[in-house]
Amino acid sequence: MPTTAPPPSPYPPLNVRVHTPRLSLMGATDELLERLLPVVRKGVATGPPWPFDDPMSLYEDGPEREWSWLRSVWRGRGRVGADLWRLYFVVVADGEPVGMQDLTGTDFALYGTVSTFSWLDPDVRGGGLGKEMRQAVLHLAFDGLGAREAGSDAFFDNHASNGVSEALGYAPNGVTWDTRRGEPAEIRRWRLTRERWAERRRGDIELAGVRDCLPVLGIDPPAPDRAGGSGAAR
Known part of the structure; x- marks a missing residue:
């Protein structure tokens, strides 16, 4: 069931929501970020294989982890424009924040490409929420x-992330370092085309606040009926 929406924000990116039968992606308001702090406080990356590239606040110890993480989200929310944007979402499952899912676009109007980044509470990993x-x-x-x-990328030994990409129809797109x-x-x-996504498009995901x-x-x-999607910006 969709998570109850908070009062609308005057800043539209914070009103974007995505609902599936198992979870909701909610625009990362300060209230949701504060509720997510206990998960950050646990220390998401606790041992090898290390999933994140440098610099990454989720490797740090002490309250500096929380401060660095909050500052990075605040900075990213404020640097949004046609040339570069990053949408931050708090993942809410069973009414509780359990992680984050980000979506980034660079010169999107020209290229139409996006990339994703996410992390999840270690206590709920392995149950399919990462894929969802x-x-x-x-x-x-x-x-x-x-x-x-x-596009998506992950370190070679991040089997969970690479497994999600493969399961969702992404094609290998080379390697980098x-x-x-340190x-x-x-x-x-990994690379997923619109046509490939349309072959597996789900009909039980709801969007809100997009338009x-x-x-x-x-x-x-978006134009209607473009390569298998309705293009409806709700």
Whole structure:
């Protein structure tokens, strides 16, 4: 069931919501971020294989982790425009915040490409929520925003993330390198086209607050019936 929506914010990105039968992606308001702090406080990354590239506040110890994490979200929420935007969502399951799912676009009006980033409470991993939240944000990208393709990447030994990409129809898209905790490591890159997503498009995902957010992102309303999606920006 959809999570009860908070009072609308004057800032449209915070009103965007995606609902599936198992969870909701809710615009990352300060109230939701504060409710998510206990999960951050646990220390999401507690041992190898390390899932995040440098720099990453979720590797830090002490209250600095919380401060760095909050500052990064606040900065990202304030740097939104047609050339670059990042939408931050708190993942809510059974009424409780359990992680975050982000969606990023660079020169989206020109390229129509997005990328995703997420993390999940270690206590609820392994139950399919990671796949569900990726499906939710992909529905927003393709059906709500009219994306042409979505990219994802993960370190070679991040089997959970790479497994979700493969299960959702992404195709391998080469490799690259980055550092984690100061050490180099190989990253697997993935690519999902709109046509490939449309083959597996779900009919039980609901969008809300998208249309009012489009001008903030520099996006024109998607055309209807584009490669298998309704393009309805709700």
